[in-house]
Amino acid sequence: MTDLADLVTDTRVDLRIIASLIEPGSRVLDIGCGAGELLEVLERSRRVDARGIEISQKGVNAAVARGLAVIQGDADSDLSQYPDQSFDYVVLSETIQATHNARRVLEEMLRIGRKVIVSLPNFGHFDVRFRLMFLGRMPVSKRLPYSWYDTPNIHFCTISDFVALAHETGATVEQAITLNAAGRKLSLPLPEWLANLFGAQGVFLLSRQR
Amino acid sequence: MSDNIAEYETQDALRRNEADHPSSPVMRFMADQALPLDAGVALAPWQIAYQTYGELNADKSNAVLICHALTGDQHVASVNPVTGKPGWWSLMVGPGKPIDTDRFFVICSNVLGGCLGTTGPASTNPATGRPYGLDLPVLTVPDMVRAQKALVDALGITKLFSVVGGSMGGMQALQWAASYPDAMFSVIAIATSHRHSSQNIAFHEVGRQAVMADPDWCGGRYFDEGLNPKKGLAVARMAAHITYMSSESLHSKFGRNLQDREHLTFGFDADFQIESYLRHQGMSFVDRFDANSYLYVTRATDYFDLAADHGGVLANVFKGAKARFCLISFTSDWLYPTAEARAVVHALNAAGASVSFVEIDSDRGHDSFLLDIPEQFRIVRGFLSGAARARGIAGPANPETTK
Numbered sequence: 001m002t003d004l005a006d007l008v009t010d011t012r013v014d015l016r017i018i019a020s021l022i023e024p025g026s027r028v029l030d031i032g033c034g035a036g037e038l039l040e041v042l043e044r045s046r047r048v049d050a051r052g053i054e055i056s057q058k059g060v061n062a063a064v065a066r067g068l069a070v071i072q073g074d075a076d077s078d079l080s081q082y083p084d085q086s087f088d089y090v091v092l093s094e095t096i097q098a099t100h101n102a103r104r105v106l107e108e109m110l111r112i113g114r115k116v117i118v119s120l121p122n123f124g125h126f127d128v129r130f131r132l133m134f135l136g137r138m139p140v141s142k143r144l145p146y147s148w149y150d151t152p153n154i155h156f157c158t159i160s161d162f163v164a165l166a167h168e169t170g171a172t173v174e175q176a177i178t179l180n181a182a183g184r185k186l187s188l189p190l191p192e193w194l195a196n197l198f199g200a201q202g203v204f205l206l207s208r209q210r
Numbered sequence: 211m212s213d214n215i216a217e218y219e220t221q222d223a224l225r226r227n228e229a230d231h232p233s234s235p236v237m238r239f240m241a242d243q244a245l246p247l248d249a250g251v252a253l254a255p256w257q258i259a260y261q262t263y264g265e266l267n268a269d270k271s272n273a274v275l276i277c278h279a280l281t282g283d284q285h286v287a288s289v290n291p292v293t294g295k296p297g298w299w300s301l302m303v304g305p306g307k308p309i310d311t312d313r314f315f316v317i318c319s320n321v322l323g324g325c326l327g328t329t330g331p332a333s334t335n336p337a338t339g340r341p342y343g344l345d346l347p348v349l350t351v352p353d354m355v356r357a358q359k360a361l362v363d364a365l366g367i368t369k370l371f372s373v374v375g376g377s378m379g380g381m382q383a384l385q386w387a388a389s390y391p392d393a394m395f396s397v398i399a400i401a402t403s404h405r406h407s408s409q410n411i412a413f414h415e416v417g418r419q420a421v422m423a424d425p426d427w428c429g430g431r432y433f434d435e436g437l438n439p440k441k442g443l444a445v446a447r448m449a450a451h452i453t454y455m456s457s458e459s460l461h462s463k464f465g466r467n468l469q470d471r472e473h474l475t476f477g478f479d480a481d482f483q484i485e486s487y488l489r490h491q492g493m494s495f496v497d498r499f500d501a502n503s504y505l506y507v508t509r510a511t512d513y514f515d516l517a518a519d520h521g522g523v524l525a526n527v528f529k530g531a532k533a534r535f536c537l538i539s540f541t542s543d544w545l546y547p548t549a550e551a552r553a554v555v556h557a558l559n560a561a562g563a564s565v566s567f568v569e570i571d572s573d574r575g576h577d578s579f580l581l582d583i584p585e586q587f588r589i590v591r592g593f594l595s596g597a598a599r600a601r602g603i604a605g606p607a608n609p610e611t612t613k
Contacts, residue, residue, distance in 0.1 A: 049564070057569060064566040065588045067596015069534060071555055071567035081556040 013183030014119045015041060017203045018093055021117055021175065022046055026088035029053070029112065031075045031105075032095030036063030039070070051087075053078060076100045079108035087112055093119045096162075097153040107169050116171070116206040124158030124196040127181065143181065143200055159195055159202040166206055175205040221497040222438065225292045225325065229341075229500070230334050232259040232327025233291045234284055234320070237364050245322075245357055248513075249347035255336060258361045259327025260284050260319035263303065264311035266367070272603050273367045274309060275358060275394075276318040277375030277382035279580075280450075280507050281499055283326040286318040287311070292326070292498045301582055308591035313598070313605060314371065321382075322357040323349040323506035331430075331502035341502075344430035349506055351378070351514045355385045359393070369393055371601060372594065376400035376579035377546065378511050384554065387535070388516055388527045396597040398590060400538040401579040403550035404524055404557070405515035410545065413453050414508040417446030421501050430502055443501045444492030451491045456542035456575035460484060524557035534564040534600075536593040538586060540578040541571050566593055 015038045022028060024046045030038050033052030036059075042048045052070035054060045063070035075092070076099055090113030092105070097120060099105045109116045121143055122128075131139040138148040146153065157165070159178070166173055178186045178199035186198060195202070236259045239245065244254035261284045266273060276286050276299070283290065287297040287304050303309045303316055320328035323346075335342040362370060373394045375383040380402025387397050403410075421427055424442025428435050452460075464484040468474070471481065480486040520526035535558055539551040548569050558565040570585045572578040579586065598605055 051564060057571070061568045061570070061585060061589060064536065064568050065592030067592050067599065069564045069566050071559070071565060072569060078556075081559045083560060083562065086562055 014093060014179060014201055014203055017177055017179070017185065018091060018117050018119060019046060021203075021205050022048060022089055024048065027051075027086075028089045028091060029082070029087045030091045030093070031079070031109070032092060032098070033063060033068075033070055034059045036066055036068040036070055038091065038093060039063065039068045040066060043068070075105050079105065079112060082112045084111055085114055087114070089113055089115045089117055091117045093117075094121065096120050097156050099155060102155050102157075103165060103169065106165065106171070110169060110171055110206065110208045114207065115174075117204065118162070118206065119201060119203040120157065120159075120162060121153075122159045122178075122196065122199045122202050123156040124160060125181070125200045126197050127200070129197075159199055160192055162202065162204065163192065166204065170209050171206040172209050173204055174207055175203075177203040179203065221292055225498055225500070226332065226433075228292060228326050229330065229332040230327075232320070234259040234261050234327055236260075236327055237361050239360060243360070245353070245360065247347050247353050248350040249353075251347050253329065253347070256322075256329040256357070257327070257333075258319050258322070258329070258357050260317060260361060261286065261288055262318075263287055263316040264314055266315040266365075267603070270367050271369070271371060271395075271601060272314050272598075273362070273365075273370050274314045274316045274372045274374060275362060275370050275386075276303065276309070276316060277354075277358070277373065277379035277386075278318060278321065279375070279377035279379050280511065281495070281504070282379070283324065284318045284320045285326075286316070290498075298580065302587065302590065308587045309374065309594065310591075313603065314594075317362070317365070319358055319361055321378075321507065322354045323503060323510060325500035325503040328357070330500070331506055332433075332500040341433050343433070343502055344505075346506065348513075349510050351381050351385050351510050352389060354510065355382050355389055358382070358386075359390060362393075369395065371603065372396040372398060372597065374398040374400075374590075375402070377402055377576065378507070380546075381511065381514050384516060385514075387531055387533055391528075391531050391533070394533050395601050396534045396536070396594070398536045398538070398593065399551075399554070400586070401540055401543050401546050401576055403546045404517065404527075404554050406512050407550075411512045413449060413545075414512050416449050418505050418508060420445040420449065421504060424501075427501060430505075432501070438496070439501045440493075440496040443496045443499070443504060444489075446504060447495040447499075448488040448492040451488060453545045454575055454577040456544065456573055458542060458573040459575055462573070524553060525560035528558050528561035528563055531558065531561055531563040534566075534597055536566040536568075536589070538567075538579070538589060539569045540574070540576070540583075541569060542573050543576045543578065545576040 027049045030052040033054050039050040039052050042050045053073040060072045090109040128139045178195040179201040181200040238257045241254045244252035285297045286299045305312045320326045323330045325332040331342045331346045373383045373386045380399035383397050383399045421442040424439035426437040427439035467483045469483045469486040516527050517524040537551045539548040555567045
């Protein structure tokens, strides 16, 4: 097995965090998998049976050309084809803000997978709050690179918003990890309101309440 | 090829000889190895002609079966003995190609009902000493696959590394997965469907009617009269050929351009380039293909409906499927549009199978799968490399550098 750290030095740090939450040898569905970066990390470092859905044809074709099991599809409409509890983990990394019906997508994920992992950019981060409050403009940064008029992101939320949604859907938050703007894990376990202020990104491990 | 032509005078005669005595290797099955057919009878004796490329490895794990399309043949990457043309998929199959014969042992056989050495209507009926003609039972895609399975078994291969096909070949690949889920590690089905649509059947019926309306068809016994229904078969091919191309590609290739003339002739000659092109396609087809064979293979695809034996539920077809699947469709393919491939993908997902699916941008219609579409080559190479890694088949020293 290739060491996880060797594989993800160049990839998004949240992918490393997500990969570390996944048990080796499990079955994983990555929704919005792009060109398959996470899937490749999982296959090589975790020996998982990894599958992906991606909306952009370019991403899908690149992923399949890398030998990954990826199909073209839409998180909003194509999850119903998967049977109940057919995966150990269903992952949605940096994609929930681009879905039309985020709640429905989360419910479907909880139906398909025994565990659900979601990572999201935190719209409650102090940098975002600062830009809105003092500049009066929608935030554009390295982490949120789009202008309001051309963004694929239609449902931004904060860490606290997401935790509230998770509870509404009856999910249990098993782990919540907060990353700072540099993508490093905030070392201390923070109360939610602080995490919501200092976290640039949140990674959640959820399970359905029994 | 010139030697062959001299020997038989015409391509037509050369082709008729290939039906019983192909220049390819042949596996013959006698009375005790009859082939059960969906029509409810058993075929015996029967034979299957095939070509192989590359070497079978020691543990027999690197065999790839390629299934050809409607009027294709076993010469996927070797010169066709009748036309003298290169193999129909030599862009895809060969040393260093996406289906790399330095790495894989590639098998391609002529389909049951074909006319290039596997038993079909042009083959001699041992009961009469004359060609079968319409005395051969109507065949199906599952029959074709059963015949291929018998060949693969006879070659001593218990598990294929991959079954690959486009169009009718893709139907066979899917049928393989349905009939023999343990007999392959992966499946690639390109530009294909899980069943023939009403429109697909309609076009085939036009073709068959054209053949049968030719007086030279003689109720299917043209060989007894020394005739060949060339006109009918050519019209069938012309109609079919239109369905293999897209409106855009026809328009960009031919537009309304006139053929070797300045003005319209106010007659029924081929004024337009597209007419001349289609006539050429029709006429060059009749020398290399048997008219009755055309009836049989089109009928087989019309009868194709994977879900029919599974209560109409496609997902049930793939229950217990263990192979990894790759489906490819093309944006401008209106014969087997992307929605058909997507239906298969959904069924495979519902069955919990591992599946990759890509739609490739191409304006060249259904025929795209046979053409130089680099994206398709990248996909097939990538998918097979990933599968080969998982299967433990040795690869080229540095796959990154092979194009």
